[in-house]
Amino acid sequence: xxETNKRVLGVNIIGIPTEEEYWNCPGVPSEKRMLKGxxxxxxxxxxxxxxxxxxACPFGAIKVGHPITNLPVLDEDKCKGCKLCIxxxxxxxxFVVDLSREGEARISLPYEFLPVxxxxxxxxxxxxxxxxxxxxxxxxxxxxxxxDKTYIITISVPKKYAFFVRSIKVRR
Amino acid sequence: xxxxxxxxxxxxxxAGLAAAIEVAKHGCKKAVILDENFRPGGQxxxxxxxxxxxxxxYAGIRGFxxxxxxxxxAKDLGVEILLRTSVIxxxxxxxxxxxxxxxxxxxxxxxxxxxxxxxxTGARENVIAFPGWTLPGVMGAGAAQTLMNIYRVLPGERxxxxxxxxxxxxxxxxLLQAGAKVVGIVEAMPKVGGWGxxxxxxxxxxxxxxxxxxxxxxxxxxxxxxxxxxEIDRNWKPIKGTEKVFEVDxxxxxxxxxxxxxxxxxxxxxxIYIKALGxxxxxxxxxxxxxxxxxxxxxDVAGVEENSVAIEEGRLAGISCAEALGLIDSKxxxxxxxxxWKRLDELRSGPFGEHRKKAKYLIxxxxxxxxxx
Numbered sequence: 001x002x003e004t005n006k007r008v009l010g011v012n013i014i015g016i017p018t019e020e021e022y023w024n025c026p027g028v029p030s031e032k033r034m035l036k037g038x039x040x041x042x043x044x045x046x047x048x049x050x051x052x053x054x055x056a057c058p059f060g061a062i063k064v065g066h067p068i069t070n071l072p073v074l075d076e077d078k079c080k081g082c083k084l085c086i087x088x089x090x091x092x093x094x095f096v097v098d099l100s101r102e103g104e105a106r107i108s109l110p111y112e113f114l115p116v117x118x119x120x121x122x123x124x125x126x127x128x129x130x131x132x133x134x135x136x137x138x139x140x141x142x143x144x145x146x147x148d149k150t151y152i153i154t155i156s157v158p159k160k161y162a163f164f165v166r167s168i169k170v171r172r
Numbered sequence: 173x174x175x176x177x178x179x180x181x182x183x184x185x186x187a188g189l190a191a192a193i194e195v196a197k198h199g200c201k202k203a204v205i206l207d208e209n210f211r212p213g214g215q216x217x218x219x220x221x222x223x224x225x226x227x228x229x230y231a232g233i234r235g236f237x238x239x240x241x242x243x244x245x246a247k248d249l250g251v252e253i254l255l256r257t258s259v260i261x262x263x264x265x266x267x268x269x270x271x272x273x274x275x276x277x278x279x280x281x282x283x284x285x286x287x288x289x290x291x292x293t294g295a296r297e298n299v300i301a302f303p304g305w306t307l308p309g310v311m312g313a314g315a316a317q318t319l320m321n322i323y324r325v326l327p328g329e330r331x332x333x334x335x336x337x338x339x340x341x342x343x344x345x346x347l348l349q350a351g352a353k354v355v356g357i358v359e360a361m362p363k364v365g366g367w368g369x370x371x372x373x374x375x376x377x378x379x380x381x382x383x384x385x386x387x388x389x390x391x392x393x394x395x396x397x398x399x400x401x402x403e404i405d406r407n408w409k410p411i412k413g414t415e416k417v418f419e420v421d422x423x424x425x426x427x428x429x430x431x432x433x434x435x436x437x438x439x440x441x442x443x444i445y446i447k448a449l450g451x452x453x454x455x456x457x458x459x460x461x462x463x464x465x466x467x468x469x470x471x472d473v474a475g476v477e478e479n480s481v482a483i484e485e486g487r488l489a490g491i492s493c494a495e496a497l498g499l500i501d502s503k504x505x506x507x508x509x510x511x512x513w514k515r516l517d518e519l520r521s522g523p524f525g526e527h528r529k530k531a532k533y534l535i536x537x538x539x540x541x542x543x544x545x
């Protein structure tokens with residue numbers, strides 16, 4: 001793996017946020033809200049011209065407004081954690097995190113690879129650098145034609161990985 | 173003037189199709205699109221990812237589906253599409269009737285006439301030269317994308333990507349989807365060129381990005397077998413001893429694009445050099461008309477930008493033609509164009525757009541200056 005990668009962090013340098021950038025992002029809800037139940041985590045840190053998520057949310061919990069380059073702002077009280085915003089985001093930057101279970105984090109993520117894992121399957125949980133950091137169990141696989149070939153995979157990992165794990169690798 | 177088209181549109185990418193839809197929607201019965209490819213849609217047909225933007229530009233939809241949508245709309249509106257037809261000449265025409273030399277696979281060389289021309293010829297990939305770059309297995313990232321997504325041929329199994337702009341990042345993701353192993357992305361700048369979200373999604377799949385690195389050479393007997401990269405210092409000087417060697421059979425170049433201005437040159441349009449837009453681009457006004465009356469431009473030929481921008485510029489050019497042909501009254505046209513410019517200004521805002529917005533307004537200013545003299 002690259003040594004370069006390990007040295008740098010920052011949305012505008014490598015695309016991965018520092019802790020400060022992460023918690024200051026208007027699309028990232030509070031940890032308190034995640035503890036209550038599933039909630040969207042919009043990891044959209046740069047002002048790029050896109051507002052697809054705003055239209056996708058059935059509860060009006062995501063606001064982009066004008067100009068279209070505004071960062072999406074999540075209203076964490078309005079968000080029901082329904083996951084519909086996950087497959088619509090062209091940046092694959094929306095996740096749903098649920099910390100309401102003891103010792104367990106449930107992370108829902110967009111998935112566009114084959115094979116698609118099945119419920120109950122054990123997969124590798126990868127961090128933002130693609131490193132295997134834990135084993136994950138697939139607890140839900142959602143698909144509808146509306147998702148247009150993007151699956152929503154929900155995995156269960158130990159709680160301490162809630163903010164690290166953002167990708168999976170199917171072992172098959 | 174039986175055989176004169178009202179509008180001839182050169183190029184059937186997002187800009188050309190959007191322009192054709194606009195003129196046809198306003199009642200133009202004689203619009204034609206000329207395209208050298210086997211199918212219309214330009215680069216949209218190899219874009220398998222969901223697009224950014226807003227619903228006005230079909231955002232959230234995969235590129236090839238946007239292509240199909242635009243193509244069907246144009247066809248339903250009665251736009252004629254001549255495929256495998258290259259435009260080989262734009263001749264000294266007057267304002268009302270312009271002569272276009274074309275070569276088509278079935279009818280050979282001939283002339284067609286049109287009252288207005290919209291040039292939407294897009295852009296092409298840049299390359300960089302390095303020892304070994306002529307070996308088979310070194311190709312543009314866009315070429316690799318065409319092979320994969322249109323012809324279903326995986327051009328390599330182990331890939332090194334040069335350039336971390338959005339094209340490099342997106343094609344890397346698609347190579348992974350197609351089953352290739354991407355050993356890394358090399359970026360000369362000390363930061364990623366494209367959007368963070370595109371970088372994040374390939375990083376978390378385990379593809380490293382080597383910042384402040386460049387390619388030293390490609391090694392291979394008959395085709396690429398190895399790639400050597402090395403670090404560069406602040407003055408872009410390679411640092412000896414920092415070489416890394418990868419076993420690869422494909423090196424993709426994603427090092428920017430350059431507008432296809434051959435036809436705007438041939439038409440006699442005036443150009444300006446703007447680095448932020450990819451190089452020499454034709455001057456144009458707010459209606460996308462160039463310094464040659466009756467010749468319009470739209471999309472990447474007028475500056476390398478996004479699909480969303482290309483669609484909006486195509487609409488502008490289409491509306492202007494409809495206005496010039498008397499199909500829409502000026503007041504309506506002005507209002508419509510203002511709405512589109514408002515959307516364009518928004519699309520060109522933020523850290524990735526402001527420099528392009530400035531560049532575009534410079535083009536408008538320069539156009540005014542030239543037209544006064």
